[in-house]
Amino acid sequence: MLSRWRDLLPGVVLLVMVVALYWITTTFSTVPALFAQGMQATAMPRLILGVMAVLTLVMLYQGYGHVEEDKPVISWRMWVTAGLLLAAFLLFEILGLTLTMALTCLLIPLLWGERRLGRIVIYAVCTPVMIYLLFTHALQLRLPQGILSPWLS
Amino acid sequence: MEHILTGFSILIDPMSLAVILLGTIVGVLVGALPGLSSSMAVALLLPFTIYLDPVPAISMLAALYCAGTFGGSITAILINAPGAPPAAATAFDGYPMAQRGEAGRALGMAAVASVIGGILSLIVMVLAAPALARISHSFGPPEYFALAVFGLSMLASISGKSPVKNLIGGAFGLLIATVGVDLTTGVERFTFGIPELYEGISFIPILIGLFAIAELLSQANVRDKVLERISLNAIKLPSVTDFKRVWPTILRSSGIGTFIGILPAEGSTMAAMIGYNEARRWSKNGDKFGTGEIEGIAGPEAANNAATGGSMVPTLALGIPGSATAAVILGGLQIHGIRPGAYLFENQPDLLYSIFAAMFLANVVFLVFGLVGARLFSRISLIPRTFLWPTVFALCVVGAYGVNQSMVDVMIMLIAGFAGFWLKRYGFGAAPIIMGVVLGSLVENSLAQSMIIFDHDAWRFLDRPIAIGFFLLAAFSLFYQPVFGWLRRFRRPRSAASKGAK
Amino acid sequence: MRHWMKSGLLMTSLATAALAFSATSGADDFPSEPIEIVVHTSPGGGTDTTARIVALATQAQLGTNVYVQNKKGGGGSVAMSYVKSKPADGYTVMAITPTHLFTMLRGNSPLDIDDIQGLARATDDPIIVMVRGDSRYKSIHDLIEAGRAGVIKWGGTQIGGVDHIAAMSFAKAAGMKVSFVPFDSGAEFAAALSRGDIDAAGLNISETRDQIAAGDFRPLAVMADDRMKALPDVPTLSEKGLDISFSTVRGYVVLKSTPKARQEILEKAMLKGMESDRYQNYLKGIGLDETSIEDAADWDSQIRRMYKAGQETMQDLGLAR
Numbered sequence: 003m004l005s006r007w008r009d010l011l012p013g014v015v016l017l018v019m020v021v022a023l024y025w026i027t028t029t030f031s032t033v034p035a036l037f038a039q040g041m042q043a044t045a046m047p048r049l050i051l052g053v054m055a056v057l058t059l060v061m062l063y064q065g066y067g068h069v070e071e072d073k074p075v076i077s078w079r080m081w082v083t084a085g086l087l088l089a090a091f092l093l094f095e096i097l098g099l100t101l102t103m104a105l106t107c108l109l110i111p112l113l114w115g116e117r118r119l120g121r122i123v124i125y126a127v128c129t130p131v132m133i134y135l136l137f138t139h140a141l142q143l144r145l146p147q148g149i150l151s152p153w154l155s
Numbered sequence: 156m157e158h159i160l161t162g163f164s165i166l167i168d169p170m171s172l173a174v175i176l177l178g179t180i181v182g183v184l185v186g187a188l189p190g191l192s193s194s195m196a197v198a199l200l201l202p203f204t205i206y207l208d209p210v211p212a213i214s215m216l217a218a219l220y221c222a223g224t225f226g227g228s229i230t231a232i233l234i235n236a237p238g239a240p241p242a243a244a245t246a247f248d249g250y251p252m253a254q255r256g257e258a259g260r261a262l263g264m265a266a267v268a269s270v271i272g273g274i275l276s277l278i279v280m281v282l283a284a285p286a287l288a289r290i291s292h293s294f295g296p297p298e299y300f301a302l303a304v305f306g307l308s309m310l311a312s313i314s315g316k317s318p319v320k321n322l323i324g325g326a327f328g329l330l331i332a333t334v335g336v337d338l339t340t341g342v343e344r345f346t347f348g349i350p351e352l353y354e355g356i357s358f359i360p361i362l363i364g365l366f367a368i369a370e371l372l373s374q375a376n377v378r379d380k381v382l383e384r385i386s387l388n389a390i391k392l393p394s395v396t397d398f399k400r401v402w403p404t405i406l407r408s409s410g411i412g413t414f415i416g417i418l419p420a421e422g423s424t425m426a427a428m429i430g431y432n433e434a435r436r437w438s439k440n441g442d443k444f445g446t447g448e449i450e451g452i453a454g455p456e457a458a459n460n461a462a463t464g465g466s467m468v469p470t471l472a473l474g475i476p477g478s479a480t481a482a483v484i485l486g487g488l489q490i491h492g493i494r495p496g497a498y499l500f501e502n503q504p505d506l507l508y509s510i511f512a513a514m515f516l517a518n519v520v521f522l523v524f525g526l527v528g529a530r531l532f533s534r535i536s537l538i539p540r541t542f543l544w545p546t547v548f549a550l551c552v553v554g555a556y557g558v559n560q561s562m563v564d565v566m567i568m569l570i571a572g573f574a575g576f577w578l579k580r581y582g583f584g585a586a587p588i589i590m591g592v593v594l595g596s597l598v599e600n601s602l603a604q605s606m607i608i609f610d611h612d613a614w615r616f617l618d619r620p621i622a623i624g625f626f627l628l629a630a631f632s633l634f635y636q637p638v639f640g641w642l643r644r645f646r647r648p649r650s651a652a653s654k655g656a657k
Numbered sequence: 658m659r660h661w662m663k664s665g666l667l668m669t670s671l672a673t674a675a676l677a678f679s680a681t682s683g684a685d686d687f688p689s690e691p692i693e694i695v696v697h698t699s700p701g702g703g704t705d706t707t708a709r710i711v712a713l714a715t716q717a718q719l720g721t722n723v724y725v726q727n728k729k730g731g732g733g734s735v736a737m738s739y740v741k742s743k744p745a746d747g748y749t750v751m752a753i754t755p756t757h758l759f760t761m762l763r764g765n766s767p768l769d770i771d772d773i774q775g776l777a778r779a780t781d782d783p784i785i786v787m788v789r790g791d792s793r794y795k796s797i798h799d800l801i802e803a804g805r806a807g808v809i810k811w812g813g814t815q816i817g818g819v820d821h822i823a824a825m826s827f828a829k830a831a832g833m834k835v836s837f838v839p840f841d842s843g844a845e846f847a848a849a850l851s852r853g854d855i856d857a858a859g860l861n862i863s864e865t866r867d868q869i870a871a872g873d874f875r876p877l878a879v880m881a882d883d884r885m886k887a888l889p890d891v892p893t894l895s896e897k898g899l900d901i902s903f904s905t906v907r908g909y910v911v912l913k914s915t916p917k918a919r920q921e922i923l924e925k926a927m928l929k930g931m932e933s934d935r936y937q938n939y940l941k942g943i944g945l946d947e948t949s950i951e952d953a954a955d956w957d958s959q960i961r962r963m964y965k966a967g968q969e970t971m972q973d974l975g976l977a978r
Binding site for chain 2: 709817
C-alpha cells in the first residue's frame with residue numbers, strides 16, 4: 003500500500019525535520035525586554051517552519067495514490083564515494099589538504115572503474131601539486147598542510 | 156560630455172590598458188574557480204593597487220569585477236560548479252547542455268549575453284548615472300521588503316518541477332538564511348554552539364555543495380560504460396539562429412540586471428535569478444527549462460553582468476556597496492584617498508567615467524577571451540569523468556575552505572552536497588533553494604526595520620509608491636497564469652480541458 | 658606577486674631591520690619569520706582593508722613578511738581562539754574592534770581583556786549624534802527633550818554592536834526613550850536618516866564628512882572626551898554632563914605574555930609604518946586624519962575604558978554574562 007504513495011519518504015523526513023527544528027526554536031535565548039520591539043527572533047523561523055509543514059502535507063496529499071516515479075538505482079559506488087568524501091574531510095586536519103587530495107585523486111578514479119594505473123598515479127601526483135602552486139603561490143591563499151606543514155607554507 | 160571624454164581617455168593610456176587587461180584575465184580565471192569569487196580576488200589584490208595611480212587601480216578592480224562575474228559561468232556550464240554565486244542560475248541549463256555535448260554553444264552564448272548585458276547597462280550608466288543614484292537613494296527598508304515579496308512570488312515557478320516542491324525548497328532556503336545572529340534582536344539562531352555559524356552560514360559552500368558535490372555523487376552512480384562523446388559538437392559555437400531566438404531575453408535581462416544592480420546591497424545573484432525566471436516565464440519553451448535551453452543561459456548571464464555595471468552607482472554615489480564585490484572596490488577607492496558618497500559625482504566626474512570606460516573595455520576583452528576560450532574550455536567536458544570529478548572535488552574543497560579559512564565551511568559544503576543529491580533525487584530543484592537563501596535575510600530584516608519605522612502600522616506601506624509598485628508586480632507574477640488560463644478557457648471552452656491544466 | 662614585492666622592498670627593509678635590531682640590542686633576532694595579523698571578518702570589510710594596508714606599511718619597516726589571516730566567526734571569538742592557540746611570541750598579531758570587547762563581555766570568548774596587550778591604534782572614529790540638516794532638533798538638548806517626551810527612532814548597526822551599546826548608554830544617561838532600528842552598514846542608516854525614515858543616528862565622521870559640509874546632516878554632539886579636530890564647534894556629550902565615550906576603533910593587540918622587547922619592536926614598526934604617505938592617504942580616503950594613530954600605552958588604556966563602559970551598559974541591558 004505504501005508503494006502507492008509518491009513522496010512518502012521525503013514527506014516524512016521533512017516533517018520530522020520541521021518538528022525537530024521547531025523544538026530548537028524553543029531553546030533560543032529570549033530578548034531582554036528593553037529592546038523587544040515587535041518581531042521576536044523566533045517569529046520568522048517558526049513562520050517558515052509552519053509554511054513548510056503545510057506545504058509538505060499538500061505534497062503528501064498530492065502524492066497519495068500515485069506510484070513513486072522511477073529513480074536511478076543507487077549503486078554501492080555512490081555509498082563508497084560518499085564515505086570517501088567524509089573520510090577525506092576527517093583527514094584534512096591531520097594530513098593537510100594537499101596530501102588528502104592526492105589520496106582522493108588516487109582512490110576515486112580506482113573506485114569509479116578507471117584501470118589505467120600509470121595515468122592514475124601521474125594524475126594523483128600532478129593535480130594536488132598544481133592546486134597547491136596555484137592557490138598558495140599564485141593566489142596567496144594559505145591552505146592547512148597538516149603533517150606536511152614544515153615543508154609547504 | 157567633456158567629462159565622459161576625459162574619463163574614456165584612459166583607454167589610450169598604455170599603463171591603464173595593461174592593468175585593465177591583466178584585471179580582466181585574472182578576473183575570468185579566478186571567477187571560474189569554484190569558491191573564489193570576484194569579491195575574494197578583488198580583496199586579495201586590493202593592497203597591491205597601492206602601487207598604481209588611483210584611476211588605473213580602480214579601473215583594474217572594476218575590470219576584474221566584470222570579468223569575474225562572467226568567469227563564474229565557465230565552470231557552471233562545464234562541471235555544474237558555479238564559480239561564483241551569480242553564475243548559479245547559469246548552471247541550471249548550461250550544465251545539461253554541456254552534458255549533451257553542446258558545451259561550446261553554451262559557453263559562447265554565456266560570453267555574448269554577458270557582454271551585451273554589460274555594455275547595455277554601462278550605456279545607461281553613462282547617460283543617467285546621477286538620476287539612477289536618486290532612485291537607489293529612495294530605496295529604504297519598505298521598498299526592499301516589497302522587492303523581497305516580489306522575489307518570493309517567483310518561488311513556485313522558478314523551475315519546471317512541481318510547484319509545491321519548489322515552494323518547499325524556497326522555504327528551506329529561507330530557513331538556511333535565518334541561521335546566525337538575528338539582526339534585529341541579537342539572538343543566536345540555529346548556531347548549535349558553533350561560533351563559525353554566528354554570522355550566518357556562508358553562501359558559497361552551500362552553492363558548491365548543492366551543485367558540484369551533489370553532481371559528483373550522481374556521477375558515482377553512472378554505470379561503467381564509456382559515455383559517448385560527440386566531440387565535434389562540443390566546441391561548436393552558438394549559431395545565428397540561436398541569437399535570433401534569444402535577443403528578447405537578453406534585452407529583458409539587461410534591463411532587469413541594470414535595475415537590480417543599482418539597488419544598494421542587491422547584487423548580481425538576485426539579478427541572475429530574476430533574469431532566469433523571467434526568461435522562463437516569457438519563453439515558448441518554458442517547460443523545457445532546466446534540461447538545457449539556450450535562453451536559460453542568456454537570461455541569467457545578461458542580467459548578472461548588467462548588474463555589475465549597475466552596482467557601481469550606489470557604491471560610488473552613496474557609498475553603499477551595490478554588491479559584495481562593490482564593497483571591496485569601495486575599500487579600493489579609500490586606499491587611494493577617494494571618499495565615495497553623494498558628492499563624488501560632482502567633484503570627480505572624470506573618475507566615474509574612467510571606471511565605466513574600464514568596465515567597457517573589460518567587456519570587450521572577455522568577449523574575445525570568452526569566444527576563443529569557449530573552444531578551448533569546452534574540451535574540459537571531454538575529460539573522462541573518472542579524472543574530471545576528483546579534480547572538481549579538490550577545487551571545491553579549496554574553494555569552500557579558502558573564503559574564510561574554515562573547516563566548518565568544508566563541512567557545510569559536504570552536508571549541502573549530500574542533501575542536494577537526495578533532494579534532487581526526489582524532485583526538489585536547486586533554483587528555489589538558492590532564491591530562498593538570497594532573499595532570506597532581506598525579507599526578515601526589511602520587514603522588521605519597516606515595522607519600527609512605521610511604528611508597527613503595516614498600512615503605512617501604502618505611503619510608499621515604489622513599494623506598492625512591487626507588491627502589484629508580485630501579485631501579477633503570482634496570478635497572471637491562473638487569470639490568463641481562465642480567460643483562455645472562457646473564450647474557448649472546448650479546447651480548455653487540455654490546456655487549462657498548466 | 659609577493660616575491661616580486663619582497664625583493665623590491667628588501668633594500669629598505671634590511672636597513673630598517675638592522676636599525677631596529679641595534680636599537681633593541683640584547684633582544685633576539687625578532688622578527689625572523691612572517692608575522693600574521695588575524696582579522697575577524699572575510700576579506701573586504703573596513704577592518705580587513707585597514708589591516709592589509711597596515712600589514713604592507715609594517716612589513717616595509719620590519720623587513721619580514723606581514724600578512725592578513727581571516728578567521729571569521731562568533732563576533733571575533735573564532736579569531737580569538739585562533740590567537741589563543743598560537744604561541745605568545747609576537748608572530749601573531751590580532752586586529753581588535755569594539756566587537757571583540759563586547760564578545761568578551763557576553764562571555765563567548767576564549768580570551769579575556771586581561772589576556773591582551775595593545776600595540777597601536779590604526780583608526781579612531783568617534784560616534785556622533787546626528788540628525789537631518791532640516792531637522793527640528795537644533796541642539797542635543799532638543800533631541801533629549803523630545804526623547805523624554807516621546808520616542809526617538811535611532812539608526813545603528815546590529816543589536817549588541819558598538820552603535821547599539823552607544824545609543825542605549827546615551828539614552829539611559831539622558832533618560833530618553835529610543836527605538837533602535839538596526840541596519841547592515843553605516844552607509845545604509847545614513848541613507849535612512851537622509852530619507853527621514855529615522856529621527857537620529859550615531860554616525861561616524863568617516864561616513865558623513867561631505868553631508869555635514871553640505872548641511873544635509875547636522876552633528877549635535879560627539880561621544881568622545883575631547884572635541885574633534887574636524888568638528889571644532891560640535892560639543893562633546895561629556896561637556897553636557899553625560900560621560901559617554903564610544904568610538905569605532907580599530908587597533909592591534911598581542912597576547913599579554915608576549916616578551917616586552919618584541920612588543921616594542923612591533924609597536925615601533927606599526928607606528929612608523931602608519932606615518933607613511935600611503936597609510937595617511939588611506940586615512941584620508943576613509944574620512945579620518947592622523948589623530949587616529951595612537952601608541953601602545955594610550956591605545957591599551959582606551960580598550961580597557963571602553964570595556965568597562967560597555968560592561969555597565971550591557972549588564973543593564975541584560976546582555977553581559
